[in-house]
Amino acid sequence: MAASCYGVSSVLGRSPVDTRGGLNQLLGASNFVLPIKRNLKFRVRSSAEQNDETKEPAVAPPTPTPIPPKPKVSTDFFDVLAFSGPGPERINGRLAMTGFVAAIAVELASGRDIFAQVQNGGFPWFIFTSALLSVASLVPLFSGQTPESKAGAVMTSDAELWNGRFAMLGLLALAITEYIKGGALVSL
Template sequence: MAAASCYGVAAFSCGSPVTRRAAGLNQFFVPSNYALSPAKRVLKFREDGQIKEPAAVPPTPTPPPKPKVRTGFSDVLAFSGPGPERINGRLAMIGFVAAIGMELASGQDIFAQVQNGGVPLFLGTSVLLSLASLIPMFKGVTAESKSGDLMTSDAELWNGRFAMLGLVALAFTEYVKGGALV
């Protein structure tokens, strides 16, 4: 703390270099961050000895505007549109969790669950989630615009893809095994 008390004294009488460094001071007795140092100017000299000022740096161009999101029915539900994979992924995530949960609760495999009254529940859930996914898409809201740090649109797509694969693998395994997985 000896260096902190000698701000008005010359740098040579301010204690050891270790004390000055710990207090954030360099050998010239100024705070050692670069925010206080003046900006450097680069001057060029011409052949006749005159100083030539550097040319001004042109401003960076503004980025082009983002293309408008197309919200037509055929655009949203096109093969490469935002709707099919996102909706199928969301349905697969719900379906996979529901299938595993019902299998653990009742001991029935997927095929038995569908045969025992699962079709109306499946259709109702599919219609409800599809409409809930399509309405924002028709209004022009993208999943990327609603992404956060943890819950991103890419994570949702990958989780949906894995859920689709998991649901198919669960059904195939139960078919080959001839009964419930657990």
């Protein structure tokens, strides 16, 4: 009982000899004095720890399995340009980014909308730029490099895909807006 009173008094934060109430009044004792043990040593165990007698010998950790090398990237023409291959969306995104910036720059410089730009000599530039960027995008893919292997901290391959997607939508929105408006969207 003394140990339980000591435990309760330590939880309550009062000494068991406190005559102002507390544990003495709770137990109904008037001058009840508990022996206080000092220098108690506690041993903390986890619930999963076993007794010393039943401990099993330590088992050596398993050896890590070697990571298999990454499969070789296919450089076949039809694999690179397949619908889900690395080429089509990346090339279209790069062309759209270049086209959107060029269309806005020419509108700011000359005041012509995107349709007037194509009709007034822009079509050969479009063909030349498309061919140049397509070849420049396909050469690394045919040599076995992946876009992810050249990605940095800021310029990731996913960021390039998302920027290309937004540029495709922006170029389409620019063409539709200028068609409905009947003139350049941006003019000086």
